[in-house]
Amino acid sequence: MTGDREALGRLVRETWVAWAAEQPDPKGSWLTGWDELDAGQREVDMRIGHAVANYALTANAATYGISCASCAAYLDRANTERERAEAAEAKLAEVRAVLLEGGQGDATARCRAIAIVGTGETQDRSDEKEAQP
Numbered sequence: 759m760t761g762d763r764e765a766l767g768r769l770v771r772e773t774w775v776a777w778a779a780e781q782p783d784p785k786g787s788w789l790t791g792w793d794e795l796d797a798g799q800r801e802v803d804m805r806i807g808h809a810v811a812n813y814a815l816t817a818n819a820a821t822y823g824i825s826c827a828s829c830a831a832y833l834d835r836a837n838t839e840r841e842r843a844e845a846a847e848a849k850l851a852e853v854r855a856v857l858l859e860g861g862q863g864d865a866t867a868r869c870r871a872i873a874i875v876g877t878g879e880t881q882d883r884s885d886e887k888e889a890q891p
Contacts, residue, residue, distance in 0.1 A: 762834070762837065763804040763807070763808055764800075764804065765807075765837050766803075766804060766806075766807025766808055766810075766811055767792065767800055767801075767803035767804035767806075767807050768792045768803075768807075769807055770803040770804075770806045770807040770810075771791065771792040771795065771803045772792070774788070774803075775788070775789055775790070775791060811833065815833075849872055849873060852872045853869045853872055853873065856868045856869055856872065857869070
């Protein structure tokens with residue numbers, strides 16, 4: 759198993775909220791995101807996610823002869839990619855906000871600062887060094 763019950767619970771909640779948003783008159787509680795759930799509600803979603811993942815891994819292994827460990831590794835990689843995509847979208851939203859503000863300081867420098875946070879890069883870039891007198 760992937761070992762990340764919270765990620766599975768979040769996936770269940772995201773799927774539920776997406777379904778609820780499509781309904782003509784959803785109850786307010788149906789649209790509650792993961793961060794707003796109490797511990798008991800989170801536990802339910804984590805158990806559902808865990809059960810579905812276990813079933814999928816077992817069914818896949820029985821059907822295709824793939825080990826559960828292989829399936830778990832694949833799911834872990836997919837989850838990591840999803841998290842990276844979400845982080846990139848968040849950074850893009852920050853950059854868009856900076857660009858839409860306009861006129862407040864050096865937007866290019868602010869956008870670069872947003873882009874490098876958490877990447878391990880530094881702000882000392884060769885193109886910046888060359889541009890300096």
